Amino acid sequence: MDKADVMEPHLPTLEQMQQWTDVLGRAQQLMLEQAAGAAGQALPFDPAIVARIQTGFADEGLALWQRFLDSGGLLRDQPDAVPATSPAARKDRRFADPAWTEHPFYDLIRQSYLLVSDYMMKLADAVDGVDPRQKAKLRFATSGLLDAMAPSNFPFTNPQVVQKTIESGGENLVKGLKHMLADLEKGQLTHTDGTLFELGRNIAATPGKVIHETPLYQLIHYAPSTETVLETPLIIFPPWINRFYILDLSPEKSFVKWAVDQGISVFLVSWKSADASMKDLVWDDYILKGQIDAIDTVRDLLKVKAVHTIGYCVAGTTLAATLALLAARGEADKVASATFFTAQVDFSQAGDLTLFVDDEQMKMVEQLSSNGFLDGRYMAATFNLLRGRDLIWNYVVNNYLLGLDYPPFDLLYWNGDTTNLPARWHLDYLTRLYRDNLLVVPGAISIDGTPIDLTRIQTPAYVQAGREDHIAPLESVWKMTENLSGPTRFLLAGSGHIAGVINPPAAGKYQYWACDTAQPSLDAFVANAKETKGSWWPDWRAWIEALDSRHVPVKGGRVPGKGRLKPIEDAPGRYVRMR
Known part of the structure; x- marks a missing residue:
């Protein structure tokens, strides 16, 4: 079987993508309303601002798919749907692998995710008339949710994981499962190989x-x-x-x-x-x-x-x-x-x-x-949440999906101690x-x-x-x-x-x-x-x-x-x- 056949799923039609665009918009609204309900108050949106955000989201989403279909899937020759000035369009280490931009299917996933992320954050920012701390909570929760939803975190939408799985015959997933079960047992995400460090020998060794x-x-x-x-x-x-x-x-x-x-x-x-x-x-x-x-x-x-x-x-x-x-x-x-x-x-x-x-x-x-x-594991989890993209999801991908060996890093050992x-x-x-x-x-x-x-x-x-x-x-x-x-x-x-x-x-x-x-x-x-x-x-x-x-x-x-x-x-x- 050709590798491309394995890596590239069936592509949806434009009509199907219109349906998905509408679903994503409604899901976005529901999540923000749920966050407001948990805070015990309704979110005071300016209808005009919300309408403008949702219209822009739908228009740019459809434009992205139209360019994809018109170009025969060669989005890498087209500009990103997300504006270059948007935070979502800045360099993102999650999508550093060349396949994210060179392979049409993964390029489409990447751009779609960045587009959704950009507009979900815009909608969170559009909330007005609430306590600044409550608004900051909403923005933090939205950002954390988006980090968790990133396509890089899932085995079938991450080209590196797909390729690794093909090359190893799935051994990476078995090894990753062992890592995950060990972490569940100790109640903490592992960042480095702790067996390589010894107090008084190669760390905390000043006489x-x-x-x-x-x-x-x-x-x-x-x-x-x-x-x-x-x-x-x-x-x-x-x-x-x-x-x-x-x-x-x-x-x-x-x-x-x-x-x-x-x-x-x-x-x-x-x-x-x-x-x-x-x-x-x-x-x-x-x-x-x-x-x-x-x-x-x-x-x-x-x-x-x-x-x-x-x-x-x-x-x-x-x-x-x-x-x-x-x-x-x-x-x-x-x-x-x-x-x-x-x-x-x-x-x-x-x-x-x-x-x-x-x-x-x-x-x-x-x-x-x-x-x-x-x-102390509670505080460690709290600090990890502050930089979830780097200190949680990066290691979920490396440890659990790619099944990589833990790097020897004294600072990460200290962080987990x-x-x-x-x-x-x-x-x-x-x-x-x-x-x-x-x-x-x-x-x-x-x-x-x-x-x-x-x-x-x-x-x-x-x-x-x-x-x-x-x-x-x-x-x-x-x-x-x-x-x-x-x-x-x-x-x-x-x-x-x-x-x-x-x-x-x-x-x-x-x-x-x-x-x-x-x-x-x-x-x-x-x-x-x-x-x-x-x-x-x-x-x-x-x-x-x-x-x-x-x-x-x-x-x-x-x-x-x-x-x-x-x-x-x-x-x-x-x-x-x-x-």
């Missing part, structure tokens, strides 16, 4: 000792690699959503190793993954028994007045609260500087994550946290910060009975954002600069929430933008920022040294376990291994 331990965290002190170090040590607070070793991946990617090699005394907090014993933990505990305890521990160990600090994501938000509490107590001089990696304090423009904090979502979180903690979250803290965080945005209201939040006010923070700050960050959007991170009162350096890194941070100089990737002087607004920053190729890490190192360049020899407490605090175990410690 050091655990020198302090509480029921909440372990404190790791990394072994110096230089004869002298900066007098002021550095404490890194990673987020307790996921494991700390995002900052200590393979040696060539490790921020921790790089900082050690730069002559910095580096300490890092390894948070414990929540279990039933942590059911009563709240945000105060992460501030008092976590960050402030670690700060005081390092100050006492090294007999220094202050420490440099880094807070990543949620730990950066918490670091801001810690600094506000220290300021309120008259203890701000305990922290020499604060660096914020993709952290937010004002959640008014926090992106799509704010769509997951309504009353129904809060009830679901409570139900999922009956044991006093939230299973989830941590559990204390239920009370998680609900409180989503409610008071994401939903009610109380952290930027002076005195609205109290820590250990003390009202805090971010505007009292005078600590020098380095605020880093990612240009393509979908978890902590640039506009939201910028607001940090509007709430701090001390000297602040804002830096915009290329890429997103992870790659924008984990960008070692040796890799020579991406770029960053910064201004020599503080700017009054984000627009002013964008207009005046200078672009520099490569990693921003050296810029941060120069900023740290400019604050205090004094060095001390490596001896006594500067060597892990040689000071007052004796070693408990080798890094990375056992907390990072607890599930």
Whole structure:
């Protein structure tokens, strides 16, 4: 049998396609009406706008099929039905395989899908007169539905899968089924081969000792690699959503190793993954028994007045609260500087994550946290949904349909190494910060009975954002600069929430933008920022040294376990291994 006969199904007539065009239009309307019903209200469409959208959809859909029939199926010689200016017409990695444009049948499927997608999004955007958050939910749901409906996700409408199935005699589907059943058993989508990575060997392998331990965290002190170090040590607070070793991946990617090699005394907090014993933990505990305890521990160990600090994501938000509490107590001089990696304090423009904090979502979180903690797989699924096309459907195609072997990728291994979250803290965080945005209201939040006010923070700050960050959007991170009162350096890194941070100089990737002087607004920053190729890490190192360049020899407490605090175990410690 000729391959083309296998790959090309019977093509419908123009009359049949008119019927399908009408069906798709009505299905589109039903889905949007259903979304409105779930929200408890009718969708207020402008009839004229809707009529114009539906007429354009029908006209362009029929024109697409007419061109297809008139050209004998050679659509690749015709312009796409979707306008070149439409988002749907931009380069789409789902259709990168040449067959999507070179084979008439698949080209028709591709263009039809993009046309439907474009007009469904237009109709979602046409909803007016509703709460902006409700409209954003509708748009997010429509986009997610369209990603799920993509022809690349189905075996008989994906030319790569069809070809692979023919070549392997269906073995790809059998292997893909094994992958899918294994994922169902563990309740999580697999992104990489986890057997290739071992903590302490090829990830989280920077030498050091655990020198302090509480029921909440372990404190790791990394072994110096230089004869002298900066007098002021550095404490890194990673987020307790996921494991700390995002900052200590393979040696060539490790921020921790790089900082050690730069002559910095580096300490890092390894948070414990929540279990039933942590059911009563709240945000105060992460501030008092976590960050402030670690700060005081390092100050006492090294007999220094202050420490440099880094807070990543949620730990950066918490670091801001810690600094506000220290300021309120008259203890701000305990922290020499604060660096914020993709952290937010004002959640008014926090992106799509704010769509997951309504009353129904809060009830679901409570139900999922009956044991006093939230299973980390829930949060992993939430973050995957924010980029469903890349983090869900791409792997459905590769893992389940093509049956490909998992690629060895340390960052993806880390992404799947989830941590559990204390239920009370998680609900409180989503409610008071994401939903009610109380952290930027002076005195609205109290820590250990003390009202805090971010505007009292005078600590020098380095605020880093990612240009393509979908978890902590640039506009939201910028607001940090509007709430701090001390000297602040804002830096915009290329890429997103992870790659924008984990960008070692040796890799020579991406770029960053910064201004020599503080700017009054984000627009002013964008207009005046200078672009520099490569990693921003050296810029941060120069900023740290400019604050205090004094060095001390490596001896006594500067060597892990040689000071007052004796070693408990080798890094990375056992907390990072607890599930």
